[in-house]
């Protein structure tokens with residue numbers, strides 16, 4: 285079993301699984317882990333486990349997977365970020381156990397999953413993931429990865445800034461650099477990487493670029509899910525490196541950030 289930090293740096297989305305089933309103990313461990321999760325926003329998130337490989341036909345981008353785990357969130361402010369945060373923690377746990385996952389927000393027959401989640405009217409399912417043992421990527425998977433340039437990420441100077449958006453962050457403290465790299469390595473919908481971070485007065489302020497393309501009634505804003513994932517990667521590295529931090533939810537109103545959506549700050 286690898287650490288969560290190792291999982292962050294070794295992970296990739298897996299869309300091709302071999303036919304090995306998960307043992308009962310593994311499923312129990314994943315269920316217990318998911319039940320223990322919390323998020324900085326305090327929103328209610330629950331996980332629905334569907335041990336039914338026939339659901340694979342409802343996800344055209346994968347081959348057969350033995351398990352599907354759905355993320356169900358209570359509607360409300362920050363619910364997508366909260367979902368992204370907890371769901372990525374779950375996916376990292378699966379990776380640390382030698383399993384593969386791919387967060388799916390779009391390419392699935394949603395109703396097949398939603399109908400099995402017993403959702404109330406104030407809940408929705410932003411994302412789900414198949415879970416299984418990774419196999420050699422299929423030709424289709426390799427083509428998909430090429431299509432979204434899944435192996436590349438924006439340069440640091442495009443993502444991380446010092447004081448304001450005019451100055452790229454060049455002087456990184458040792459404490460921060462690994463946590464920032466963990467953000468950069470993170471998965472995001474269509475690999476768009478909408479995270480931006482401004483470092484000022486020992487706080488990393490998290491923002492999201494704004495695009496309507498990734499928002500719908502059913503899913504909420506997929507890029508807010510991306511921000512929850514980024515935050516998860518960031519604080520997971522701080523936790524493992526024993527660096528203390530706290531969250532700030534008040535917008536510091538930094539000049540020039542008007543076109544971005546403020547998420548939160550992490551004081552390191």
Ligand SMILES: Cc1cc2nc3c(=O)[nH]c(=O)nc-3n(C[C@H](O)[C@H](O)[C@H](O)COP(=O)(O)O)c2cc1C
Nearest residue numbers: 296297345387388389390391434471472473475509
């Ligand atoms: C919120 C979110 C939604 C995603 N939705 C899909 C999807 O619908 N279908 C799919 O094949 N991949 C989906 N992905 C996976 C991304 O395409 C993938 O994370 C990205 O290309 C980077 O590749 P990597 O995860 O291997 O690093 C999603 C990822 C995230 C974070």
